[in-house]
Amino acid sequence: GEPDWNGGGYSSACEFSNCHYIRFGSQSDRNMIIINGSTQRAREAYRDLQIGNTSDNMEICFLTIMNGGNGIVAKTDPVKGDPGTVYPNLVIRNLQIHDLTITGTKNEAMYIGHTATYWDHTVNQPYYGSASRFTPGHDYIQPAKWQNVKIYNNLISNIGLDGIQTAAIDGLEIFNNEVTQWGTERNAAHNGGILIGGRTTNTNTHDNYVHDGWGEFCQFYGSGENRATHIISNNLFTDNQGDGISMRGTDNAIVHITNNTIACTKGNSLRINGHTGMKGKQIVNANALIAPNGGNGVNIRNYIYVEEGGSAIEGTGSEENKKFQSPRDAGVNTAEYYRPQEGSSIGNAGYR
Numbered sequence: 001g002e003p004d005w006n007g008g009g010y011s012s013a014c015e016f017s018n019c020h021y022i023r024f025g026s027q028s029d030r031n032m033i034i035i036n037g038s039t040q041r042a043r044e045a046y047r048d049l050q051i052g053n054t055s056d057n058m059e060i061c062f063l064t065i066m067n068g069g070n071g072i073v074a075k076t077d078p079v080k081g082d083p084g085t086v087y088p089n090l091v092i093r094n095l096q097i098h099d100l101t102i103t104g105t106k107n108e109a110m111y112i113g114h115t116a117t118y119w120d121h122t123v124n125q126p127y128y129g130s131a132s133r134f135t136p137g138h139d140y141i142q143p144a145k146w147q148n149v150k151i152y153n154n155l156i157s158n159i160g161l162d163g164i165q166t167a168a169i170d171g172l173e174i175f176n177n178e179v180t181q182w183g184t185e186r187n188a189a190h191n192g193g194i195l196i197g198g199r200t201t202n203t204n205t206h207d208n209y210v211h212d213g214w215g216e217f218c219q220f221y222g223s224g225e226n227r228a229t230h231i232i233s234n235n236l237f238t239d240n241q242g243d244g245i246s247m248r249g250t251d252n253a254i255v256h257i258t259n260n261t262i263a264c265t266k267g268n269s270l271r272i273n274g275h276t277g278m279k280g281k282q283i284v285n286a287n288a289l290i291a292p293n294g295g296n297g298v299n300i301r302n303y304i305y306v307e308e309g310g311s312a313i314e315g316t317g318s319e320e321n322k323k324f325q326s327p328r329d330a331g332v333n334t335a336e337y338y339r340p341q342e343g344s345s346i347g348n349a350g351y352r
Contacts, residue, residue, distance in 0.1 A: 001048060003067065006040035012047040013037055013068070016055045025061035030101050037068020037105070044069040044106050052076055054085070054144075056092040064101045071102040071109040071159075075168075076144045080121045087168075090144040099153045106160040106185065110151065113167040114143035117198055128198075145170055145199065152176045159183070161190035163210070167197030167221075170228075174205045183214035183241075191215025191242060198250070201228035208235045209337070216242040217262065224253035224278070233258045236337055236351040243267035244292070247310070249278035256283045258319075261338050261351035263290035263327065268302050274309030285315030288350030289323045290330045290338070298325045322349040 001013035013035045016022065026032035038046040048065045051058055051074040058074075065071045076092055079085040095112070102109040116126030121139040134140055146169040156163045156179045163179035166172055174194060183191040193210035196203050200222040210217045217237035222230050230253055237244055237260060244262035247255065247270075262269045269289040272282055284304060292302035303323045304312055314321050322345065324330035331344030340346045 001036040001038070001068065003036055003039045005038040005042070005046055007042035007045065010045050010047065012050040014048070015050040015052070016058065017053040019055040019058070021057045023059040023061070025059070025063045028062055030062050030064050030099065033063040035063065035065045037066065039067050043067065047073050048105070049073070051095070054090065054092060057094045059096040060098075060100065061096070062099045065103075065105070067104045069105060069107045070111050071105045072097065073111045074146075075111070075114040077114070078119050078121070078141050078143050080139070085144065086141040087144050091147050092144055093147045095146060095149045097151045097154065101155045102159070103157045108162045108165045108190070109156045109159045109182075110164045110166075112149060112151070112165065113146050113169045113197065113200075115165075115167040115197060116143055118142055143168060147171055149173070154178075157181050160185040161187055162192045162195050163213070165192065165195040165197060166200060168199040169203075170201045172196070172200055172203040175207045177208045179208065179210045180212050186214060192219035193217045193240075195219045196222050196230070199223055201225060202230070204231045204233075206231065206233045206235065210235065211238045212240070214241045216240065216244065216246045218245045220245065220247040220249055220255060222249050222253050222255075224249065224251040224280070228253065230255040231258075232256070232260065234351055235260045237261065238263045238334075238338060240264075241266045243271045244269045246271045246273075247278065247282065248273040248276055250276050252280045253278050254280050254282060256285075257287060258283070258285045259287065259350060259352070261288040261290065263288070263338055264295070265292050266294055268292050268305040270304045270312075272304070272306045272310035272312055274307070274311065279309050279311065281311045281313040284312045284321060285319040286349045287321045288330065288338075288346050289321060290332070291324065291326050295326050318348050320349065322346050
């Protein structure tokens with residue numbers, strides 16, 4: 001990389017353009033390959049690793065990424081007049097990102113998939129509204145989607161904006177990652193530890209440890225189109241400065257939210273917003289919801305908060321959600337990944 005880079009247009013330390021079937025990384029040691037990005041004032045325009053221009057079938061593994069703006073950017077931008085660069089003509093397939101350490105980026109650690117719902121070529125800007133509100137005469141397209149993306153075994157820390165941000169993916173699995181100290185820029189519009197973004201379908205977010213950050217542990221904006229399935233399961237989410245899991249999906253997305261421990265949030269444990277079309281009942285079973293609202297003035301709405309037509313159905317019996325005003329009430333050891341201690345009434349609920 002180039003730690004002294006300080007402007008002059010977008011730059012990247014390492015870029016793959018129109019590349020296919022490549023494994024980039026070492027065999028097993030993250031310190032064998034190090035990308036060291038800009039540390040200067042203009043660093044937000046510096047991309048440490050860029051995967052673009054129809055690149056697909058990529059495996060990124062066993063390396064360290066430091067500093068810069070974005071740690072990894074993996075998306076194909078649409079080109080005006082080239083239908084081969086837009087959805088559904090172009091679907092880019094098979095991306096694995098695993099066993100990385102990413103630290104010290106000013107923007108997102110990972111920016112995977114194109115975030116624009118539509119792209120307006122007439123004004124060369126993204127458009128996030130509905131197709132019914134298109135400006136007559138403008139040229140709108142949808143950016144290409146990824147298919148089959150796996151992100152796992154990564155350590156992400158000290159990140160300015162979102163930790164793992166994803167969008168426009170069919171078949172996404174995020175698991176066994178640790179994300180901590182994200183949102184250091186204190187930007188309320190970019191503050192997710194893990195973000196399941198727009199145009200995502202068939203997602204599974206499980207067995208992650210997200211803790212001690214600013215913002216929200218997990219944000220969900222996925223789509224229910226074509227009867228897509230979504231799972232958020234067996235994650236440990238602890239100690240942050242916002243809501244726990246925040247949901248605002250589209251196309252009546254239904255998410256199975258099961259066996260997560262969500263503890264010591266500044267806001268609500270789970271927040272479900274139906275404003276953008278996620279009106280169905282979310283399946284919320286066997287979660288341990290501990291100390292929302294900073295443990296101060298806790299009421300029943302702080303555990304599962306619904307708004308704008310959002311809805312949830314909670315499990316009963318062995319699938320009951322367990323709710324506690326403090327870790328002490330829950331009978332968990334916060335120094336041991338909130339492990340239930342002898343005498344705890346958590347039962348089958350929560351992270352294991």
